[in-house]
Amino acid sequence: MKKKCVLDVIELGKRFADVKVFERLSFNVKDGEIVALLGPSGCGKSTLLRMIAGLETIEDGEIVRSKEGRQSIGYVFQKPILYPHLDVEGNVALGLESKMSRKERKQIIQDELRLVGLGGFSSRKVEKLSGGEAQRVAVVRALLNQPSLLLLDEPFSALDIASRRKIAQDTRVILHSKNIAAIHVTHDPEEAETIADRVLLWSEITHSNE
Amino acid sequence: MIGVFDVSSTTVVVLGERGLRSFVVALFILGATIPFAYAILRLNQVTKWTALDAVLRFPSVNGATEALQFTLFEALASALLTIVIGLPVAWCLSRYRWRRVRIVRAFLAVPFVTPAIVAAMGFLSLIRDGGLLSKIGIDLRLETGIVGTFAELSGWNHPGHFFALILAHAWFNLSLMIRFIEPTLSTLDPAWEEQLSVLPSGKSKMKRLRTLWVPILGPAVLCAGALSFLFSFTSFALVKWLTPKNNTLESLMAEAGSSAGIAGYRVDSSELIYSVALIQFFILLLTLAITGSLQKRYTRRLSLLSEQGVREHHGPPTYKAKFVVGLGLVFTALPFLSTLTSSFQIRAVSERGVQTEWTLEGWKKAWTGDLSTMGVNEAMLNSVIYAFATLLIALPLGWILASTIHKLDKRGWKKSSRCLDLFCMLPLAISALMVGLGVLLGGLRWYPQMFNWFFLPVYPHVLLTVPFVVRVMLPAYATLDPRYTEQCQLLNMSPVRTWYHGTLMFLRGPAVVAGSLTLAFSLGEFGASWLLVRSGSWDTLSIVIDQLMGRPMFDPSIYPTAMAASTMLMLLTFGLFFLAERFRESSDRSGF
Numbered sequence: 001m002k003k004k005c006v007l008d009v010i011e012l013g014k015r016f017a018d019v020k021v022f023e024r025l026s027f028n029v030k031d032g033e034i035v036a037l038l039g040p041s042g043c044g045k046s047t048l049l050r051m052i053a054g055l056e057t058i059e060d061g062e063i064v065r066s067k068e069g070r071q072s073i074g075y076v077f078q079k080p081i082l083y084p085h086l087d088v089e090g091n092v093a094l095g096l097e098s099k100m101s102r103k104e105r106k107q108i109i110q111d112e113l114r115l116v117g118l119g120g121f122s123s124r125k126v127e128k129l130s131g132g133e134a135q136r137v138a139v140v141r142a143l144l145n146q147p148s149l150l151l152l153d154e155p156f157s158a159l160d161i162a163s164r165r166k167i168a169q170d171t172r173v174i175l176h177s178k179n180i181a182a183i184h185v186t187h188d189p190e191e192a193e194t195i196a197d198r199v200l201l202w203s204e205i206t207h208s209n210e
Numbered sequence: 211m212i213g214v215f216d217v218s219s220t221t222v223v224v225l226g227e228r229g230l231r232s233f234v235v236a237l238f239i240l241g242a243t244i245p246f247a248y249a250i251l252r253l254n255q256v257t258k259w260t261a262l263d264a265v266l267r268f269p270s271v272n273g274a275t276e277a278l279q280f281t282l283f284e285a286l287a288s289a290l291l292t293i294v295i296g297l298p299v300a301w302c303l304s305r306y307r308w309r310r311v312r313i314v315r316a317f318l319a320v321p322f323v324t325p326a327i328v329a330a331m332g333f334l335s336l337i338r339d340g341g342l343l344s345k346i347g348i349d350l351r352l353e354t355g356i357v358g359t360f361a362e363l364s365g366w367n368h369p370g371h372f373f374a375l376i377l378a379h380a381w382f383n384l385s386l387m388i389r390f391i392e393p394t395l396s397t398l399d400p401a402w403e404e405q406l407s408v409l410p411s412g413k414s415k416m417k418r419l420r421t422l423w424v425p426i427l428g429p430a431v432l433c434a435g436a437l438s439f440l441f442s443f444t445s446f447a448l449v450k451w452l453t454p455k456n457n458t459l460e461s462l463m464a465e466a467g468s469s470a471g472i473a474g475y476r477v478d479s480s481e482l483i484y485s486v487a488l489i490q491f492f493i494l495l496l497t498l499a500i501t502g503s504l505q506k507r508y509t510r511r512l513s514l515l516s517e518q519g520v521r522e523h524h525g526p527p528t529y530k531a532k533f534v535v536g537l538g539l540v541f542t543a544l545p546f547l548s549t550l551t552s553s554f555q556i557r558a559v560s561e562r563g564v565q566t567e568w569t570l571e572g573w574k575k576a577w578t579g580d581l582s583t584m585g586v587n588e589a590m591l592n593s594v595i596y597a598f599a600t601l602l603i604a605l606p607l608g609w610i611l612a613s614t615i616h617k618l619d620k621r622g623w624k625k626s627s628r629c630l631d632l633f634c635m636l637p638l639a640i641s642a643l644m645v646g647l648g649v650l651l652g653g654l655r656w657y658p659q660m661f662n663w664f665f666l667p668v669y670p671h672v673l674l675t676v677p678f679v680v681r682v683m684l685p686a687y688a689t690l691d692p693r694y695t696e697q698c699q700l701l702n703m704s705p706v707r708t709w710y711h712g713t714l715m716f717l718r719g720p721a722v723v724a725g726s727l728t729l730a731f732s733l734g735e736f737g738a739s740w741l742l743v744r745s746g747s748w749d750t751l752s753i754v755i756d757q758l759m760g761r762p763m764f765d766p767s768i769y770p771t772a773m774a775a776s777t778m779l780m781l782l783t784f785g786l787f788f789l790a791e792r793f794r795e796s797s798d799r800s801g802f
Contacts, residue, residue: 053700055696055699055700073700074700075697075700077693077697079693081691081693081694081696081697083694083711083715085715085718086711094698094701094703094711095701141701142700145701145702
């Protein structure tokens with residue numbers, strides 16, 4: 001059976017003032033598929049993700065998503081955005097609907113943290129976490145609300161090679177088990193191969209980034 | 211379908227936010243300009259002068275030229291003395307690994323939030339006959355001994371009073387030097403100095419001074435100096451009590467203020483206020499513009515490292531550094547200790563002559579009050595009510611103004627942002643007394659029934675404290691990482707939760723600092739309250755202290771009573787200030 005698209009990017013363009021970032025960029029992502037976007041630094045990969053997430057305005061082209069609203073999108077930034085006034089559990093809880101009972105919420109968070117090897121980290125302060133641990137917390141939080149699409153903006157680039165490979169593999173397993181589609185942008189071909197079902201070269205999907 | 215999400219709710223939130231911002235900005239602009247426009251109109255009507263007439267006739271106004279000369283001279287001398295005393299202390303404090311550096315820094319900063327009337331009492335107790343300075347032969351009050359000889363030889367009238375005033379101003383502004391210089395110096399990469407010392411242009415101390423320290427510290431020193439000039443120029447309580455024989459522009463206006471603005475009555479008072487206020491306004495505006503441009507250069511980011519690392523690199527303080535910082539601490543503590551001890555001392559005349567005895571009478575009288583002066587308990591309640599009312603208005607107002615200035619700047623509307631920023635600083639350029647005069651002439655002379663409104667002093671207090679809130683919150687906004695808010699939006703949080711997690715939680719510290727400073731400044735405010743508090747039952751602590759010191763001193767208990775009241779106001783302010791310091795972040799570069 002043919003899978004339906006969760007995201008269709010059609011002839012998208014972006015410029016900041018007089019500077020053209022990219023133009024006529026097109027690609028799609030199917031349900032549950034992990035796509036890696038491979039491109040050099042500064043080509044506009046992060047801008048593209050921000051446009052998909054609705055953080056940047058769209059001037060040219062179109063972004064068509066199967067589900068609308070920000071809740072259908074998860075986003076993991078290059079630097080994990082964890083709130084220092086909350087502990088690990090508090091940070092992860094931000095990704096959950098507030099209607100849930102406290103007990104239920106605690107249980108879900110603990111289960112999810114255990115899944116990424118952070119069982120017992122619930123009450124830990126975020127400044128005590130290593131780079132890899134912090135990024136895992138950010139990934140868990142992004143996935144908690146069952147988004148249809150996860151955007152990963154070079155989230156593992158600050159980690160050492162071994163940690164990077166491990167966390168990329170773990171993320172892939174989790175995404176597949178939950179059937180969540182993802183776009184992973186990176187400039188590291190090995191990381192792209194590790195995590196993705198399909199690797200797209202930036203030069204192939206855009207007509208110009210000069 | 212085209213990348214726009216939650217259109218209706220987002221639009222409502224954006225419109226609501228814009229509406230609130232516009233309302234607050236308009237409210238502040240109107241609130242800060244209407245009384246002054248009315249005041250000018252009133253003076254215009256009473257004197258029949260235009261604004262240009264008022265400026266041109268300044269030299270013919272009785273006592274104005276002398277007051278201007280004295281004001282410029284004392285403000286300039288005060289700024290120079292602040293640099294001479296403050297620079298070595300700031301240098302030594304910044305360069306070494308001090309134990310409990312936060313406490314030392316906080317203690318050296320206390321004078322800046324000390325109410326002016328308390329500072330005046332502290333210095334009066336130091337220089338008065340029998341005070342510490344006169345005991346060591348420096349009689350600045352009665353000008354006997356070496357000070358008297360100097361006065362005779364130089365032909366200078368009352369140099370002792372002048373020295374006392376500039377010393378008090380330097381004491382007051384010492385923290386400005388530390389707050390401006392220390393953050394730069396204590397985080398500066400030591401490699402810069404080391405690299406220079408092995409280069410030809412940095413071989414000698416003089417060369418390093420010219421090529422490294424002057425370019426790096428120069429703007430900070432000038433900025434602190436310009437602010438010291440500004441605060442010394444508009445100082446009122448210290449001038450009133452330390453140089454009773456000289457007038458500054460501020461004290462000249464205070465004298466004439468109560469009889470100005472009344473048609474057909476003492477028109478010379480209105481002429482004086484009109485002329486002096488405009489000249490003072492232009493001078494202060496110019497100073498503020500210079501300070502603003504210096505501050506811009508000062509806040510330019512240098513190669514900053516962690517403070518702890520830099521301090522470790524320089525090692526423990528040398529004996530010379532300990533001596534300099536020790537002197538700074540003693541200088542800071544002396545007026546406070548002198549006020550405290552004076553509150554327990556009473557003069558007794560016996561057969562053996564005049565003697566000083568220890569007593570609690572001053573504290574008892576201060577607390578209960580008497581027929582002519584309100585008790586401290588009641589005055590403190592008034593002060594606290596005014597301070598909290600000021601806080602409730604000034605903090606949200608200043609906060610929204612700071613966030614609006616930041617937002618305008620981020621959106622690329624640099625000129626609008628700069629204009630609003632400058633406008634928010636305007637009440638500082640007008641001085642506390644002029645704000646009071648503005649409300650008095652602009653409001654009360656048109657609507658005398660405002661006299662019966664208990665909360666009237668809150669109005670000038672709000673205008674005077676909003677600039678401090680803006681100055682504290684603005685740098686905090688600049689360091690706010692927008693990704694936290696974006697992350698909240700991506701997690702589909704409500705606007706309130708987004709603001710709570712993405713903004714409020716990061717601005718708690720600066721907000722507490724701004725709030726505590728607002729309370730402290732309002733508690734100690736003197737100039738505007740002195741003009742506006744006309745009903746005896748509204749007296750604040752500052753006013754009570756001034757009233758006590760203004761009474762004839764034939765009753766020996768009056769002096770310790772004033773000192774006891776002063777000590778209580780001092781302790782109240784200290785408490786608030788140390789609360790603010792607990793929440794101050796090491797990266798705070800607001801200068802306040």
